[in-house]
Amino acid sequence: MSSDNQFPQWEVFIQSKTGLPFKHAGSVHAADSEMALQNARDLYTRRMEGTSLWVVPTDSIVASNPDDSGSFFDPSNDKIYRQPTHYVMPEGAKNI
Amino acid sequence: MDDDKRLEAFQAKIDREEKIEPRDWMPEDYRKHLIRQISQHAHSEVVGMQPEGNYITRAPSLRAKVVLLAKIQDEAGHGLYLYSAAETLGITRDELLEQLHGGKAKYSSIFNYPTLNWADIGAVGWLVDGAAIVNQVSLQRTSYGPYSRGMVRICKEESFHQRQGYEIMADMAKGTPEQKAMAQDALNRLWWPSLMMFGPHDADSPRSGNALKWKIKRETNDELRQKFIDKTVQQAEVIGLTIPDPDLKWNEETGHYDSGEINWEEFYNVVKGNGPCNNQRLTHHKRAHDEGAWVREAANAYAKKQLEKSKVA
Ligand SMILES: [Fe+2]
Ligand SMILES: [Fe+2]
Numbered sequence: 528m529s530s531d532n533q534f535p536q537w538e539v540f541i542q543s544k545t546g547l548p549f550k551h552a553g554s555v556h557a558a559d560s561e562m563a564l565q566n567a568r569d570l571y572t573r574r575m576e577g578t579s580l581w582v583v584p585t586d587s588i589v590a591s592n593p594d595d596s597g598s599f600f601d602p603s604n605d606k607i608y609r610q611p612t613h614y615v616m617p618e619g620a621k622n623i
Numbered sequence: 624m625d626d627d628k629r630l631e632a633f634q635a636k637i638d639r640e641e642k643i644e645p646r647d648w649m650p651e652d653y654r655k656h657l658i659r660q661i662s663q664h665a666h667s668e669v670v671g672m673q674p675e676g677n678y679i680t681r682a683p684s685l686r687a688k689v690v691l692l693a694k695i696q697d698e699a700g701h702g703l704y705l706y707s708a709a710e711t712l713g714i715t716r717d718e719l720l721e722q723l724h725g726g727k728a729k730y731s732s733i734f735n736y737p738t739l740n741w742a743d744i745g746a747v748g749w750l751v752d753g754a755a756i757v758n759q760v761s762l763q764r765t766s767y768g769p770y771s772r773g774m775v776r777i778c779k780e781e782s783f784h785q786r787q788g789y790e791i792m793a794d795m796a797k798g799t800p801e802q803k804a805m806a807q808d809a810l811n812r813l814w815w816p817s818l819m820m821f822g823p824h825d826a827d828s829p830r831s832g833n834a835l836k837w838k839i840k841r842e843t844n845d846e847l848r849q850k851f852i853d854k855t856v857q858q859a860e861v862i863g864l865t866i867p868d869p870d871l872k873w874n875e876e877t878g879h880y881d882s883g884e885i886n887w888e889e890f891y892n893v894v895k896g897n898g899p900c901n902n903q904r905l906t907h908h909k910r911a912h913d914e915g916a917w918v919r920e921a922a923n924a925y926a927k928k929q930l931e932k933s934k935v936a
Binding site (some may be wrong): 532533534536552554555556558559562566569570573574590592593594 | 644646647648696700703704707708712714715717720769772773776777780871917919920922923925926930936
């Protein structure tokens with residue numbers, strides 16, 4: 528973490544409207560969580576981009592390895608029973 | 624996978640218009656090129672606040688003052704978005720600043736020209752932000768994910784920058800003869816440096832081959848410059864100002880304006896550090912950074928104290 532004199536780094540997530548998921552926006556530097564929130568507000572929400580913010584220390588993020596993404600995100604096409612179309616519904620059944 | 628295979632997969636991904644993300648494998652030269660380009664872009668946003676900052680206390684009206692303040696605050700934000708993107712490539716903020724202060728990293732030469740009066744603030748918004756927008760719109764499609772997302776964010780904010788500048792120019796152009804002369808003079812001085820913002824001609828820009836192949840850049844310097852000229856000529860006509868280029872002429876065949884040759888000697892001279900304000904801009908940036916040291920120290924000390932308190936409790 529680059530914290531010599533630029534403070535630790537935090538990742539910023541914005542919820543643009545209540546009910547919607549939080550989305551990654553970028554990062555800020557801040558000495559503590561309160562400053563991180565304030566900096567994130569000043570930097571990423573100057574034009575009503577959000578109603579709620581998360582800041583997370585960059586070091587705390589655990590990411591998957593893109594090299595493994597093939598097997599890691601294997602779509603499991605063989606597990607067709609995960610799809611609703613796999614099931615046979617009795618003739619005439621409605622709203623299911 | 625060996626590096627040849629990786630390189631092949633990397634290029635194939637780019638050719639499919641998929642973005643490269645920070646943890647993906649990338650050739651070292653791709654990473655280097657991005658760090659150089661993004662940091663230069665970031666430093667330009669930040670240093671670019673100086674010529675305009677000069678006028679916050681001298682804006683001719685309260686409206687002009689709040690507009691200029693908001694614009695300059697946006698530029699600080701642009702710098703930070705871009706530092707944030709550069710940091711995803713493994714370089715730290717400290718290193719980025721060190722490279723700027725040590726002269727290893729550059730910023731756009733346009734900011735080494737002075738702003739002499741209020742008309743220059745209009746010309747900067749209209750021409751300098753206008754040129755930057757042409758470049759940044761194109762970079763929204765750059766292949767590196769964080770850079771591309773930063774550009775999308777920046778482009779949303781830029782359009783008011785150019786409009787506020789053009790409004791100043793339009794107002795002055797329809798003001799007194801003296802005001803109109805000031806506006807024309809600002810255009811005369813800033814037109815050519817604005818064209819230089821796009822960099823050397825394609826034939827003379829050695830690095831653009833890889834940058835285009837890797838889709839870091841989506842259009843060449845000359846293509847972007849032409850777009851800017853084509854857009855701006857009409858805007859000058861509308862407000863009754865004259866572009867200071869006697870060779871400027873509409874070319875029916877190409878559907879573009881032909882224009883005169885840029886003074887490249889001047890360009891390289893300013894890049895080398897001999898522009899009217901190079902020294903002033905860098906000195907000011909270093910001084911501002913040094914004078915802020917106590918704030919950073921205090922914030923760090925406070926954060927440490929809070930952390931210790933929370934451990935005790
Ligand atoms: Fe900007
Ligand atoms: Fe701008």
